[in-house]
Amino acid sequence: MKRLMFYCQHILGIGHLIRSMEIIKGLTADFEVCFVNGGEVIHDFPIPDDVDVVNLPALKTDSEFRALQVPEGFDDVESAMAFRRDRLLEVCDRLQPDVLMVELFPFGRRKFSPELIPLIERARAMGTKVVSSLRDIVVTKQDQERHEAKVCKLMNRYFDQLLIHGDPQFMPLERSFSRVADLECPVYYTGYVVQGDSHTPTEITNAASIPQPLLLVSVGGGRFGHELLDCVAEAAEYLEQQIPHQIQMFTGPFSPDSVVQRMQAIAHQQPNLTVERYTPNLLAYMSRADLSISMAGYNTTMNVLTTGVRSLLLPFKGNDDQEQSIRSERLEELGVVSVIRPDDLNPERFAQRVVDMLAQTPSPMTFDLNGVTNTATYVRELCAGRLSLSQKAISPASVA
Template sequence: MNSNISVTSLSDRAICNKEKSMGKRWRIVLYSHDTMGLGHKRRNLLIAQNLGISLKNVDILLITGTNKSNEVETVEGIDCVTLPALYKNSEGGYEARRWQMSIGEIVKMRSHIILATIQSFKPDILIVDNVPKGAMGELKPTLKYLKKETKTFRILGLRDILDDPKTVEEEWKKAKNEKIIRNYYNEVWIYGDPNIYDAVKEYKFSADILEKFRYTGYLDQRTRLEFTSNKSTFNLNNKSLALCMVGGGQDGADLALTFAETTLPKDVQGIIITGPFMPLEVQKELFDFAKTRSNLWVWKYVKEPTLLLKEAKWVISMGGYNSTSEILSFEKRALIIPRVNPRQEQLIRIQRLEQLGLVDMLHPDNLTPESLTKWLKTEKKFPQVHKNIDFQGLKKIPLYLSNICDQIENKNFSNKKVLVNI
C-alpha cells in the first residue's frame, strides 16, 4: 500500500445495515459510458451485485451505454437505465453506434437522460467509472447539479492503468480532469494494487487531490459465479478446453482468426467467444471455419463467460482490465496478446504481470497460428496469483460505502483515512 494512500478503518459489519440505518433505504448510482467493449459495464455490474448482497436496504441503479441484450443476472434491488449507444473508433473518436445522428446530438440526448434520471432517483452516492466528465463531457450538467443542489457523495472509480504516463498527463491536462476531481468528486478509487502499478506515483497527480485517492485492490471475478443461476458444466466430451477471449470483440478479429487457424493439441477443444461487437463479416468467417473442424466451436455470446473460464486449461486473450482480472482471479495459465493502439494500457499491464510470472505475453506483431500452437504445447504451472496480488476489492468497497453512509448521516464528508485490516 502506497504510504500516501490509505483506506478507511471500519468493522466488518456494514454501517448501512438494517440496525444502523433504522429503515433508511440508501440509493446508489453506478455510471459507465461503455463506448468500447463490455468491461466498464461488467465492472460496475459486479460491484453492484456485490453491494446488493453486502449492504442491506439499498436500491442500486446502473446507468450504462450497453444494451440489455448483454445483461447478466442481478440480485434484488438492482435496475438499469440504458443510454443510446456510442462507439469509439480506431482513432479514439466517438460516433453514434446505431443511429444516423451527429455526435453532438447523441451526446446531448444522453446527457439529458442522465440528468433526468439522477434528478428522479435522488441518489445518496454516485460512482462514475473511469471518465471524470463522462463520454464527451456528458456528465458535466449532472455533476454541477449534484454539487449545487444535493448532498450526493460522488466517487470516481479508475482501472489500475489508464495509459502511459506522458499520454495521461497530456490528456488529463487537456480535459482538465484534475480540476473536475478537485471540484466535483469526494473520493477517487483505483481498482488495483499499487504493488502492480502505482498509478498515483506514475501519473504524478497534483498533491492537493491525493487525499481523495485510495486503492481498493482488484475485484475477484470468481464472485460472478454466485450471481448466475446456471451452474451446469459444458459438455467437452472429456477434452481439455483452450479458450480464446476477445472481450466485446470490436478489435479482436486478428486474435480470433489466428486462433481459428491454430493447430490444437490432441484431445483439446477450442472455443472462441467473439463478443457482440465483432464485425459481422469476421463472425461469419469464424463460423464457416468452425464448420470444417470438430475441435473448434465459435460462440457469439455467453451469458456468463466466467463459467467457461473456470473450465479452461489454457486461456488466450486480449489484455483489457476485465478479461485480465478474470484470468488472474481463476489463476489460469494464460497467453495475453495486448492491444497496443491507440492506448498502451494493455501493454503496460501485461508486461508488469509477465515480470511477476503470472501470465505470458505475446506482442500482436508476433501473433501467428504457429506461435499459439507452440505456446499451447508448453507445460506451465498454474500461477499463484492470490499470494502476489491484492484481490480484496469486493470486500473493501462495501466497507468504504458503509463509512460514506455514516458520513452522510452525520453530515460530515471527511476524506481523512486510516488503515483497515481485511
C-alpha cells in the first residue's frame, strides 16, 4: 500500500482533530496512514486500529487565541517546536510517505512554519506529494492583502493540491480568501466532511427511555463557550416550569474543572439537567435530540446538517475570528439554524427561545456532504499521477 502522513494541529477546540480523523478513516482503505497530532491528547477519542499515531509535545493557545503556551518539560515554545521539528523529520524519514497532508497550513497555523517548512521540504526532496486540507472558511487577518500574498507564495512553492472541505454553491472559499484563482496547484472542493455512523451509547439506545423533548447542549472542546453553559443551566429552572424535557449537557474535554463543578452543582438541584464532560458519540445524541444548543464550529454544524435537528448556534468570536459567524448566519438566512446573539444569553429570555424553537420545523436543505469519499478519491488520483499539476478546478461560484 501507498503511505500517507497526515499532520493536524488543534490548539483551542477539537474541530480540526475531529474533521481530520474522519478524513483519515476514508483514506485507510488505500493508504498506510501515520497520523501526527500536535495538540492535546483526548482520552477516549476514537482512532482506527490500523492508524499509526504520533503525538508530539502538545502545543495549545489561551482562550483568546493570542499566544501559544509552553508545554511541560520545555523552557519556551521555540525549544518545544525545535524538538517537534526533529520528531517530524524522523517520522518522515522512517515512513517515506507517498503523500503528506497538512491540515489548514498555510492558510492558517503559520506560527508552526519552523517545524512545517522543514518537514515539507524533506518530504518533497524524497518525491512526496504535498496536500493542503482546508475547511470552507479561513480566518481573515488585519492585513488581509499581505496574508493572502504569503499564502499564495507558500502554496505555489510547496503544494501539489488544495482540498477545500466545503460546498462552493453554499460557501465558496473566495468568501474568506480572494486569491483562489492565483493558486497554481489543482484546487478541489470535496464537499463537507461529516462524521460517519457512531456507536450509540447504551443510555440512549432505547428511545422510549429518553424524556422528550431532549435538549442537547455542547461547546466543542470546552475551552470557551462557558457563558452558553451558564445561561442554559440557569434557564433550566424556567424551562422546568413550561415544558416536559431533559437537558443533556456536555462541557467539553478541555473545560476547566471549575466550570464542570459549577454545572454539576446546578444539575444537582435541577432534575431536568444532566451534566457530563465529554462523549465520543455526540452525533448519536444529536440524532435523538429535539433541539441542539451549541457553539457554531464546523463539525457541530455538520452534525446539525446531517441529522436535520433544530439548532441554536452561538458563534465563537475570539481573536476577531468571523469563521463561525459567517457560516451560521448564512445558514440562518436559509432557515436551517437560528443564531444566538449576546443579548439572548439571559436565562429567562433564553428559555423562551428554546420553547419557541421547539415549535418550529427546520427548513430542509441539500448540501454536498461527501467530503470523506471525495477527499480519498482526489488524494488517490494525485498519488497515482492521474492529475496534472497544471490542471485547475474552478468552483462554480467563480465562473458564475
